[in-house]
Amino acid sequence: MLIGELAAKAGLSAKTIRFYEQAGLMPAPPRTPAGYRDYPPGALDRLMFIANAQVAGFTLAEIRSVLAIRDCGDPPCRHVATLVGQHLAQVERRIAELTRTHDILIDLQRRAAAVNPDDCAEPEICSILTASRPTPASKAAASHTGGAAARENSNQSITPATPGSRD
Helix, strand or coil: HHHHHHHHHCCHHHHHHHHHHHHCCCCCCCCCCCCEEEEEHHHHHHHHHHHHHHHHHHHHHHHHHHHHHHHCCCCCCCHHHHHHHHHHHHHHHHHHHHHHHHHHHHHHHHHHHHHHHHCCHHHHHHHHHCCCCCCHHHHHHHHCCCCHHHHHHCCCCCCCCCCCCCH
C-alpha cells in the first residue's frame, strides 16, 4: 500500500506518516522499483495504535517503548498498564490542582462583583486580589455552619504565590 492510500485510510497526512517513520514509531517500509514506500497491511493497525496511544496522553517516547517491546515479540501489556497508571495519577493531580484554582477563581469572581473600583486604595494595587478571602478549610466549615466560620475567617489574606509555585 502506497503512502497516500495508507494516509487516507488512517486519516493522517503522508507527512505525519513520514514523521512517525523518522521518529522510530513506524519501520521503514520496503520500496517499489520506482522508489515509493510500499507499506505492509499491518502498517494501518500500527498507525491506529499510535493514534490511540496519543489520545490517551502517551508521549512519542512512551509509544516507541511499547512498540519496541511488541517488536521483540513480547506482549507490552504490563508496561502499558504501568504507563496508564502513571498518566492517570498525573491527570488526577492536575484535576485537583484545577479544582483548587477553580474554587479560588469563583471566590475572586464573587469578590469582583462586590467591589467598588473607587474604593481601591493605591497601596493595595487591586483589592480583589489583596483583600482577605476564606481558606478552603473555612469554606468547608461554612457549609456546615451556615457561613459563620467563613465570616470569622474573612480576615485572612491571600497567600502570595511565588513564581513557578503550583499550590
